[in-house]
Amino acid sequence: MDWGFLGYGFMQKAYLAGLLGGASCAVTGVLVVTMRITAIGTCMAHAAFAGALLGILLGVDWLPLAFGFSIAAAGLIGPLSDRADFAPETVVGIVFSAMLGLAFLFLGLMSGARTSALNLFWGSILTVERTDLVLMGVVCGLLLVGLTLFFKEVRAVLCHRSVALAVGVPATAVYYVMLVCTGLTVTASLRSIGGLLIYSLVINPAAAAYQLSYDLKRIFILAALFGVASCWTGLTLSYWLDVPSGAVIVLVSTLIFVLATIGSPKKRSLSRRERLEINYSGRIEEPGQAAGQKRGTHV
């Protein structure tokens, strides 16, 4: 096999983007998968997309607006989902549809070619720029440092938020910060991975890691490894097979999830031997057998 493509500058940048984007998206994914608000990944991607489109429409730098929109979306979802009369999924659905509406509105108002806008939608990991890498590196670093420093609070809020609140952990603040982190991660990876594909990179590696362990630390590490492996394997295969890289990355991450689910120790049932042991030791007696057993005739 020809590995000469690793010497190309654009491929090196793509692999670096895969490392930073794959790890940060997957780590964020563990947050949303454990909290069961997976739709938030798409919601944030579309919020960032709407903000970016507004920036392009106004002819200004789209990045601050993309960050602004995703942070605003996170700021709406948190407090609204805390209201007794809204389920979190409902709030995510409403914010998602509002952002989608805005995105289409801004897209419709654009004149001429919309190439730059559509590039954000599909993403292009092969044309990633140095500024994108710096941005992704900063967000990835912040995410990992925050997770390391506040791991005990993150675990408490992820697994039982009401308990965390009752013992005096600033659970609401931690929850909102996690939502904002999701928005920041998705926005930072928007240009390289794309609004459409980022959802799978947030959910699939995290969902795969979730199948394999009960240890949250291990789940974070596994998810990051799966995210990076999806990106790197996808990039390599796409180069060899000459097919779109984003699509292959998604398919690889899906394959990892399928394999993790098949091999999941959490879903493993009793072996034939264990079933037989239960049968021998815990046999349900027939009415006639009980009397026989008393006489010592039951085997």
Next chain:
Amino acid sequence: MRHVDEGGRVEAEATPRQHEAGPALVLERVAAAYGRHVAMRDVSLRLERGEFLGVIGPNGAGKTTLLTVLNGLGRIVAGRAEVLGIPVTPGSVRGLRRRIGYVAQLQEFDPLLPMTVAESVLTGCYGRLGLLRRVPASERERAGEFMRLVGLSGLEHRPLGHLSGGERQRAAIARALLQRPEMLLLDEPTASLDWQAQRGILELIRTVHERFGLTSLIVTHDLNTLPDVCSRIACMKEGRLVRLDTPRAVADPELLSELYGTRIRVVEEDGRMHLFY
């Protein structure tokens, strides 16, 4: 330092806090609401330190709301509440929660949830430790002691979502104890449990109340699940406190029949009241 023997019994130094000055809680005409629904109104109550208050009443009587008002999870819309000498305000509730153990109604957990029993129990000390501080070995040791005390030995590494209802409540009590609370709030801790588990939990509640010198409040709609150690009973109906008296005085068929809206009989056996409907 408390010591736990091999049988999981805390041997020494229960730390009674009855000597601390002032009442454990004072409510003055307190009302609480969820949105526009007023769940509790005009409740006045005073509880001394070390007391054990049972709160009874039918569903929707405002019992759980009364508990949540005390640790700031419920929203006070009128009146004044003071807990452990501190007025309950949005600014004070986080500090108060660290001093109040709260055992909520039986919670369902995802069987795949990445949290073990030991990790869940350790959550009890997170509020007291504060941000940016690792859990010290001494807290892990204490968590182990409390898990032995509540009868969870050997289950430390089991996923939280794999516990039975009784085991989950025991874990919740161990977690509350790790807070080193001065007050313990128990919200229907025996609901949905079988008789054996109910009995075990009630004995455990009595043990921890007495050994750790706590001020305790227990909410239940089933009067037969009130611990013997209750010093007073508060009867609630439609969000109001309708009677506050000794357990013997409350064990009045007429009072209870009116409270629950159905005929209730009281039978005494072996010095203990049993209620039938």
